[in-house]
Structure formats: C-alpha cells, structure tokens
Amino acid sequence: MIQQKYLAVVMTASEFTMLFCIGVLGFVQNMAGTWASRSRNQQDVEHHRWAAIASNLIYFLVSILIWGQLWSSMTSGGFWKVVATGIVYTVSTSEGSVWMMRFLIKRGR
Secondary structure (H helix, E strand, C coil): CCCCCCCCCCCHHHHHHHHHHHHHHHHHHHHHHHHHHHHHHCCCCHHHHHHHHHHHHHHHHHHHHHHHHHHHHHCCCCHHHHHHHHHHHHHHHHCCCCCCCHHHHHHHH
C-alpha cells in the first residue's frame, strides 16, 4: 500500500494578521490611487494634493509590508507566503480600485 502525504499549510496568527493587513492596506491603496488619478481632471490643486498624499503614503506602507513578507519567505523557505501575499495583494488592490471608481462616479467627482 502506497502512503500519500499531503502538505497542509497552517498559518500562525501573526502570518494571518500580516496577510489581513496587506489586504486592507492594498484595498485602501488602490482606493487612494484611483482617487488621485481621477482628481487630476478636477482642476482643484488642493483636492489633488490630499489624494496624492494619501496614495503615496499608503503605497509606502504596503511596500514595507510586502517586502517584509518576501524577506520572511526567502529566509524561512515559506514559498506559500509569496503566493498568498501575491493573491491577497492582487485581489485587494483590484477591488479597491473598482470600489473607489464606483463611489466617485456616483458622487460625480
């Protein structure tokens, strides 16, 4: 009888928290990016300034978290962290952009 072994990926609370933070900040990052992009057409410099500050600040924070995840994966051999980070980041940033575009279109900005 051949015995099959399955690899079970179990996340610690801190790994789950990190992925959750990347997801939330990624969502907000693309909300702010969409806001900044659309604000360029409003001819309101102050409005665009706040949108650009929000976009760039969130981008900086997300970059730190993602690089931390990648470094952790490279040093511990946890390839699944890279895959999970990529999936969470891609889904959350895409949905953040779509949500903010819908919000701004309804608002007329």
